[in-house]
Amino acid sequence: MSTPKTTPATPDTRPDGPPDDDPQPPSFTAERHVAPRWVRWGVPVVLAIVAVILPFVGIDSAQQFLLAYMAIIALLAVSLHFLMGIAGLFSLGQAGFFGVGAYVGVVLMDKLGWDGAIALPLVAVAGALVGLLMALATLRASDLYLALTTLAFGFVGENVVRNIDYLGGAQGIAGFDLHFFGLTLDDPLLIYWIGLGCVILFGVMITSMRRSKLGRALMAGREGPVAARSIGVDTGRYRFLAFGLSGAFAAIAGSLYTAYAYVLDPSVFGLTLTTTVLTIAIVGGLRSLPGVLVAAIVLTWFRSAVDGEAVSEYVLLIYAALVVVTLLFLPQGIGGAMSTLVRRLANRKGRS
């Protein structure tokens, strides 16, 4: 047996800080990849570019609104993917963040008349603060209690705004004057681009985190809190971070939604929204960013396609059925199916 190259037990003097010497190239890579590097990088970049220039192919106003709505829902779904899939925190609080973002956005941009360039980052801060509060309230809770406590945040929010006249009470507020870098924020394409930008930013952040310390700490806390702490991960602290980051982006989605809908009422805190993104996250595959994005696009498209038709009454029922079918036949969701497919294709190519 080979002698382990174990450095003497004086850890604080070990080469663990910023490594100065060139590390030996290991015999394997950090992750097992089936697709070559240019595919892994090229495909997302090309898709992002396509998404950005998509509106220029000449689409009508209804389609523009659909794109904007897709971007908003995708952003919210990705925030849930991060919280539930990556950090493993089963939260039903996404509507809480969304609602807070919607109201804070309207107060800052409409009531106070601030530009979105300043207001949207502040909305993110507000969402993050609500996230921290949620983490604090659920510090020792897990699973069912965690889900119920986070759910309660939405109810509390809804009841608070219902009783504040300044925020329009139960009727809400209709018609605003919102601006983003001086442009009027009622153009669906502008909303789409902002939403898309946030999705891309958050997607890059999540992808990067999963390859580094923070993502691994979240993984450890998700897979085994006792073991995570035994290797020095302060699981409580990372919980705050997960809730904060998820809350920030979900709140921005809420703000964009008000601009999109042009009305704001307490229903933004509603359960329908939570159910929708939960369905998207599960159908897409909780751990898979591409899967969640695909599910967000497809389900949002489906929802708008059946709008006005008789089936639209049963959308939530259909969602529930989709969740059951997914859990039965594709426990890893669309994302899991996609990676299996890619692996099969790669194997086939490898053999021929």
Next chain:
Amino acid sequence: MNEPLLRARGLTRRFGGLVAVDSVTIDVADGEVHGLIGPNGAGKTTLVNMLTGVDRIDDGSVHFAGEETTGLSSHKLASRGIARSFQTSQLFEDEDVLANVMAGRHRHLRYRFPNNVLFTPRTSREEKASLARCAELLETLQLADVAHRHVGELSYGRRRLVEIARALATEPRLLVLDEPAAGLSGADVDLLEAVLRDLSAAAYTILIIEHNIGLVMGICDRVTVLAEGAVLAQGPPAEVRVMPEVITAYLGRSAA
């Protein structure tokens, strides 16, 4: 005399009426391999859980590396250099072997939040160094061939080795192992023994709970015998194994 690396005084843990650990005093010297043995239910795991911050300390004190650490939580002790394995393995089940071991590098990655969310050259540099270290550990524990296998697919013995690799990835000053050889095949026990010898030669300090007496006799510098929560004997393995009270504890009262 040198201050021991780990110094526990009068540690007590009660579960209702049961005193699982009864004012136990134990020293682990720097660089020694210290065995913790005793019959089933003697309180070994509970004691180790108290020393590593996993369980509460009802009474007594712990000093580690010259500082009082009584009641510090598990992650704080881990960042000070105490790593451990668990009696029933606690792996990150949905991940591959390498991800499990890489997670152990947590306290050695110094880059901050921005480097996490935007994979910077600094992130890349530190991650590469981490990866190289983990590759080394996987080679040592003969796990390199399963680096990208889910831990759930591994044999029982290899799962135990993954847990040790993860603990070693934290570069601990004190490595605590709770029955690492339990359920291992003969070949895996030999591998484990060789690994522990090498670690010992590399001046690692190890506290090991073990029922395999052959292994304990082979690698331990000193052993502590626990019975019914209290220390029964302490000393070099050759001396301890012939003490009548130790033999009695192991064979049971009726046989005495």
